[in-house]
Amino acid sequence: MHTGAEINQRIARISAHLCPQNLQMEDTSSLKLAACRAKGGAPGFKVAVLGAAGGIGQPLALLMKMNPLVSVLHLYDVVNSPGVAADISHMDTGAVVRGFLGQQQLESALTGMDLVIIPAGVPRKPGMTRDDLFNINAGIVQTLCEGIAKCCPQAIVNVISNPVNSTVPVAAEVFKKAGTFDPKRLLGVTTLDVVRANTFVAEVLGIDPREVAVPVVGGHAGVTILPLLSQVKPPCSFSAEEIKYLTDRIQNGGTEVVEAKAGAGSATLSMAYAAAKFADACMRGLRGDAGVVECSFVASQVTELPFFASKVRLGRSGAEEIYPLGPLNEFERFGLDKAKKELAASIEKGVAFIRK
């Protein structure tokens, strides 16, 4: 026999699980119950996806729900997140899913998170550059990072929103202003460039892309995307024609998808795959795994620029080691000079947006 109070508690717990987006900030009893559920679940990391109802956000939420390293998954958006959360929450994997809708629930979405992934923002249409997204997306990233600084300043932050070359500096400035900036914990996601490079190089070599590792350095837009084809693993050589073809295709992979989608957005599925791969690497680093190395756009001293993408070793505190670029050939040195010129302006634009 259950008492009336026990039955009420059980109903509250089930409804918090089914409709977690309905939880109010002041509804502390439901929040406590939801927290108990999380504690009772599999050990792992608490992850928030901001922009979870979007083209990237939805498949990324699905992939994070499938990741055994995730114990709690918070899905935040300004539209449609309750539906996405309800849908994803029916998957019989370990992570407890909660949805959060609108600015008034941002703080609840962020509190206690270990890893925050940001794919919120508008995507490109044909004819646009990533920089054309700056005016809208910089403001979105600013608001979300202000929430992170307040509610989970220790979290690892993965920035996907474009233009990454500027939104990462925006995020850094927000954190500096709040006194919470830790350069090791702020990572711009450039994994899609590496994923594309591995795929296109494997096609040319006629081998399995899973056997290929191409370092891609610099940034995440046009000529700032610099694949180091002289450092491909397994070691191989390319003709001058192949180098030109591969470099152009890797640098314009995003535009290739934007044009193919013909106004319906930019890469979402391959991006969700890339973001999930990078988030998994971040969590393996947080767990203390050795030798977790990925390319990422981070605060860096590898060049004279304050931010640069290169190989980083991910550990318990984020990007614990940033590797130098290694020997570059003449083609790559030329590409690096071009990349740095464009990157300097994009970084400055992001910094100025907050310091204005």
Ligand SMILES: NC(=O)c1ccc[n+]([C@@H]2O[C@H](COP(=O)([O-])OP(=O)(O)OC[C@H]3O[C@@H](n4cnc5c(N)ncnc54)[C@H](O)[C@@H]3O)[C@@H](O)[C@H]2O)c1
């Ligand atoms: N880093 C990369 O390699 C990479 C790759 C692909 C796309 N992107 C970028 O990712 C971003 C998202 O792309 P998408 O295709 O998912 O776009 P989308 O329009 O499909 O989804 C964006 C989502 O963000 C949400 N959003 C808008 N403002 C928000 C706010 N203030 N708080 C929370 N959520 C908010 C929207 O409601 C929407 O659900 C774009 O800026 C795009 O350029 C980056």
Ligand SMILES: O=C(O)C[C@H](O)C(=O)O
């Ligand atoms: O190209 C875009 O606008 C989206 C993204 O940056 C990509 O590389 O696919």
